[in-house]
Amino acid sequence: MPEETIKKNLVDKGVSRRDFLKLSGLLAAAMGMQLPPLQESGLPMSLGTPVRGAQTEHAILHALETKMRLPVIWLEFQDCTGCTEAVSRSVSPSLTNLVLNTLTIEYHETLSAAAGYQVEQAKQEAMKKYAGQYILVVEGSIPLANDGAYCVIGGRTALEHLKEAASGAAAIIAVGNCAAYGGLPKAKPNPTDAKGVWEIITDKPVVNISGCPAIPEATTGTIAHFAIFGTLPELDNLNRPKTFYGKTVHDRCLRRPFYEAGKFALSFDDEGAREGHCLYKLGCKGPTTYNACASIKWDQGLSFPVQSGHPCLGCSEPNFWDGGGFYQGQSAPLDRPTVAAVGAAVGAGAALGIGAALVNQSRKKAKKGGS
Amino acid sequence: MNSQAVLEFARGPFFYFALLFMLFGLAFRLFSVISLGWSRDRVSPMGSKTKGVVVTFLKAFLIWPFIPWVKNTFNRNPLIYIGGGLFHLSLFVVIILGTPHMLVWKSLIGFGWATLPLPIVDWMSAIGIIAMVILLINRRIHPVLKLISGPAEFFAWLFVFLPMLTGYMMTHHIGGSYEALYARHMITVDVLMIWIPLSRISHFVFYFFSRAIHGQEFGKRGVAV
Structure with missing residues (x-):
């Protein structure tokens, strides 16, 4: 029955005032709401007039109490x-x-x-x-x-x-x-x-x-x-x-210092993997993947894929299934030419090059013969 | 079109085309020169031509760079020698020993190798960029270089400089989101790859052939009697 307020519904279900306040704070945190400038600046609150409604959880609290x-x-x-x-x-x-x-x-x-x-x-x-x-x-x-x-x-x-x-x-x-x-x-x-x-x-x-x-x-x-x-x-x-x-997985990754230091795991069972080194070389898509995995994490903030040893697949980006191999380096091209394609390109270039040389030679000879 | 889509294009079909075009163009130019042939020895040379080739490459890579002052090319214009040398060293370090670039090679040829830590590669790329700027200024003010520089030289400079600059910006997250910077870097790289066979930047392939020809000439050491 959406006609009742959110607060009333919660109270009817036996949610205590304390839990209700906690929920308000949690919501403010989950939505990434900013603190008022004075609080954010780190200055003592006594400098300003402490307004009850100025705190983010109070804004949420007010909304929960009044919104349908x-x-x-x-x-x-x-x-x-x-x-x-x-x-x-x-x-x-x-x-x-x-x-x-x-x-x-x-x-x-x-x-x-x-x-x-x-x-x-x-x-x-x-x-x-x-x-x-x-x-x-x-x-x-x-x-x-x-x-x-x-x-x-x-x-x-x-x-x-x-x-x-x-x-x-x-x-x-x-x-x-x-x-x-x-x-x-x-x-x-x-x-x-x-x-x-x-x-x-x-x-x-x-x-x-x-x-x-x-x-x-x-x-x-x-x-x-x-x-x-x-x-x-x-x-x-x-x-x-x-x-x-707003941030990439790479930005907030706990393995980021290893990336900067050039310490990488080269396989899933080498010394680097055991030491928790960066998974970039194992195909981690963290640098181009915008998601909150590295900060919110999963299972009550326990872990996320990169933390548990698997490179980021880039699952929050469009076309991530076709964005190169999951275990292929982020910088690698998406399409690798086949040997046949490379052979055809080089072969065609070589054939045309030899043809051009032969034409030049015959022209030179004709010129010599004519002069 | 968002940056991600541009990046997918630059890493996908555009890179694919640019790579094959570069290979095609380089093969064309190389074979059109090699197929013209070269003069044969009318008499047997005294020295070994093979030895001459080996020695000239060893000197070029292992001796002269470490004692450049014995060469006139250094003494007459040390700025170009040092600037050019650092620029080429920077390119080598970044393209071969930088982790992201090694992964490109790995994806193309199937195997990789150990790479250098990011700060070293980063400093080398900064040195390369500074060297390129100094070389450009020198080209603009040097009386002889000014005379022999045309659009081809400046285009070549630009098409090499842009991937270096965008790569550096990407590493330092300057000027946009990561994928926008990455897309810019890849587009400039793709353009460079297309430009290589059309320009003198192809010397990274031709150099080894011309040096070999010169090496065997040096190795002849006169006529066997």
Whole structure:
């Protein structure tokens, strides 16, 4: 029932005042909210007038107390449900709880208890009731080939479902690389002609929470941002929230000093790998991958791929499946000419060169003979 | 078109084309010169021509660079000798012993090698860039060089300088996002690769052939009797 405030819903569920304050602070942190200038400067707070509302968590607190609950419709197309899995096992239980339980997920194929016509009907009703207010979350790419026949739900194509749900959405959040940029289904040769949401829906704001899967805090944090402020966070040129995608994995990597020092692991079981050296030579895509893996990390901040010894695959970037081999150096060219192609180029050059030389020689001889 | 897409183009199809064009062009130019043939010995030489070739390369790489003052080429214009020498050394260190470049070679030829730490490569590239600027200034003010320098010389300078500059900017994250800097670097490299067979920069291949020809002439040491 989105008519009640977020706070009321939480209080009804038995959330204490202390936990409510904690949640506000957590949300402020998850959304990367800046401190007021005085606090950020490091000067003593006594210099300024301490305003209760000036602190970020208090801004959140106020919003939670006054804002109405936000209806969310979550669609899944050509996906693996990995992003839903990630959100449902998020490191921030209260944040996940906020999104999954408090914000009113009106429709979610995987999480809904109901199935079949009943749940489809519930979705239709929700879209009608909250037209222009709900957040549409999309997981998975949309196939366009063969009139969208590769992904049909309830007898209708993914494209139809998306267009219908997008028409009444206040904003769209594309979760995961598939929904954002096409992901794995779009990998060459892209048999289903898979597309990301923002390639299809151009008349609504689309936020891309890319990743494979998307970092759950980025998903829930962005939804919470909209729920609390009624606006979308600041986005980069690929429509990703700058809070989570403002820095590269390389920028924040704990192995970065080894990169600078030229200490690299050359294989997965050598001395360098055991010493935790940089994985750049093993194909790490960290330098061109914008994501918060190295700072937020996974599993309650326990680790992330590079920390546990695997190079970054660049999963938050468009076309990462076709962006060169996963274990090929970042600087290596994407297409390596075959021996036949090199042979053809050199052979053709040599043949033409010899031909040119012969022509020159015969001209020279003719000139000599003629003079 | 965003930087990522430009980068994908510059690392993908554009690099592919530039590489094959360079190989094609170099093969064309090399064979069009070699196929003209060279004069044969009318009498047997006294010395060994093979030895002459080996000695000339050993001198060029292992002796003269370390005692340059015995050569007139150094004494008459030390600036060009030192500037040019440092520039070539810088290119060698950066392109062969820099980690990212080694990985390019590895992806193309199938094997890699140990590389130098980033700060050393970084300083060498800075030295190379400074050397190029000094050499350009010298070319603009030197009375003889001024006379013999045309557009070809300045284009050659520019097309070599740009990859060095963009590479340095990329390492230091100056002037944009990493992938934008990377895209710029790759485009300038691709343009350079296309320009190589069309210009005198192809000397990095021709040098070894011309030096070998000179070496065997030096090795003859007169006529066998």
